[in-house]
Amino acid sequence: MPIVNRIAEFHAEMIAWRRHLHAHPELAYEEVETARFVAQKLKEFGVDEVHEGIARTGVVGVIRGQQPGPAIGLRADMDALPIQERSGKPWASKVPGKMHACGHDGHTAMLLGAARHLAETRAFAGTVYLIFQPAEEGFAGARAMLEEGLLERFPMERVFGLHNWPDLPPGRFAMRAGPAMAAADRFTITFEGAGCHGAMPHQGRDPVVAAAACVQALQILVARETDPLDQAVVSVTRIAAGDAYNVIPDRAELWGTVRTYRGTTRDAIERRLGEIVQGVAAAYRMTGGLAFERGYPATVNSPEEVSLSAAVAGSLVGAANVDADHPPCMGAEDFAFMLERRPGSYVWLGQGGGEEGRVCHSPTYDFNDEVLPLGASYWVRLVEHLLPRR
Numbered sequence: 462m463p464i465v466n467r468i469a470e471f472h473a474e475m476i477a478w479r480r481h482l483h484a485h486p487e488l489a490y491e492e493v494e495t496a497r498f499v500a501q502k503l504k505e506f507g508v509d510e511v512h513e514g515i516a517r518t519g520v521v522g523v524i525r526g527q528q529p530g531p532a533i534g535l536r537a538d539m540d541a542l543p544i545q546e547r548s549g550k551p552w553a554s555k556v557p558g559k560m561h562a563c564g565h566d567g568h569t570a571m572l573l574g575a576a577r578h579l580a581e582t583r584a585f586a587g588t589v590y591l592i593f594q595p596a597e598e599g600f601a602g603a604r605a606m607l608e609e610g611l612l613e614r615f616p617m618e619r620v621f622g623l624h625n626w627p628d629l630p631p632g633r634f635a636m637r638a639g640p641a642m643a644a645a646d647r648f649t650i651t652f653e654g655a656g657c658h659g660a661m662p663h664q665g666r667d668p669v670v671a672a673a674a675c676v677q678a679l680q681i682l683v684a685r686e687t688d689p690l691d692q693a694v695v696s697v698t699r700i701a702a703g704d705a706y707n708v709i710p711d712r713a714e715l716w717g718t719v720r721t722y723r724g725t726t727r728d729a730i731e732r733r734l735g736e737i738v739q740g741v742a743a744a745y746r747m748t749g750g751l752a753f754e755r756g757y758p759a760t761v762n763s764p765e766e767v768s769l770s771a772a773v774a775g776s777l778v779g780a781a782n783v784d785a786d787h788p789p790c791m792g793a794e795d796f797a798f799m800l801e802r803r804p805g806s807y808v809w810l811g812q813g814g815g816e817e818g819r820v821c822h823s824p825t826y827d828f829n830d831e832v833l834p835l836g837a838s839y840w841v842r843l844v845e846h847l848l849p850r851r
């Protein structure tokens with residue numbers, strides 16, 4: 462079963478929506494015009510209910526099928542990134558320093574396309590909640606919607622997400638059961654020593670040396686303490702200390718990121734980070750501090766929903782073009798919060814461009830409009846497959 466014919470018919474309109482959104486990017490929780498555009502389209506399509514202002518700019522559309530039945534949620538993200546676009550496309554961002562560099566414009570357009578078709582046909586038994594979330598890029602819009610009662614106001618049994626994937630060619634889908642994207646946490650380490658003259662180091666206690674030792678010591682967290690068959694990353698991404706050539710500063714600060722899949726690994730690294738900082742501080746005769754800030758949890762797909770989404774994707778592009786056991790990605794994804802609360806599947810939709818460096822978050826990135834009908838058809842077929850009429 463190829464893409465839905467009716468959706469192919471309005472491909473040109475979906476392209477127009479996508480390029481309009483692309484030209485007018487809005488950052489996290491500022492998606493005011495984007496949300497207005499989404500809500501207006503949903504009303505035009507005749508969906509049963511449109512709820513706005515959830516987590517500031519989130520929108521939920523409700524479509525009831527021809528028969529009663531269970532409910533599922535389909536989620537798209539709407540926010541852009543603080544990047545100066547260099548795609549050179551005619552529809553490039555009109556807003557300096559802001560850009561749809563992760564394809565959320567495409568995700569929004571695809572879910573709108575699905576909404577239009579589902580509202581026209583309603584060939585399913587149950588309810589579909591179309592979730593347009595704000596602030597996926599680091600500001601936890603999904604969590605904010607959950608905190609504002611997303612699942613209580615719109616009780617859904619399962620929830621599904623989709624993201625474009627430049628490393629896969631158009632016409633391919635990929636997903637995996639279990640952890641698919643990593644948990645992303647950040648840390649700040651401080652060493653407080655005693656400043657002194659750079660020529661007389663014995664008169665102080667040098668936090669720069671402690672910081673250097675700490676960076677080295679942290680390497681054991683992954684290399685020696687994490688199961689080689691598990692995955693983790695610990696990266697120190699910033700070291701700051703001192704302002705002069707001849708002054709030993711009294712303080713050094715390190716920033717970094719931790720990526721993990723397993724909760725036990727995440728807990729262990731957080732605990733051991735603290736122990737290493739205290740151990741290094743003691744060895745270098747200073748005080749050490751650690752602030753560990755948990756970000757997005759790992760994105761963990763449930764096996765049954767992954768099988769269902771793979772079958773639906775296979776019905777569109779052929780089973781040979783679906784990789785249901787794709788390797789996980791060390792990036793993080795806000796949809797993880799929804800998957801903590803409901804079973805579901807987050808899939809990757811190939812769109813190409815990766816081999817030329819047009820990857821997500823790059824200033825030359827652009828969503829590939831060719832795949833709009835494919836993503837929208839996936840949503841429609843998923844609904845019809847999961848909520849069959851009797």
Ligand code: NI
Nearest residue numbers: 563564565624
């Ligand atoms: Ni994204």
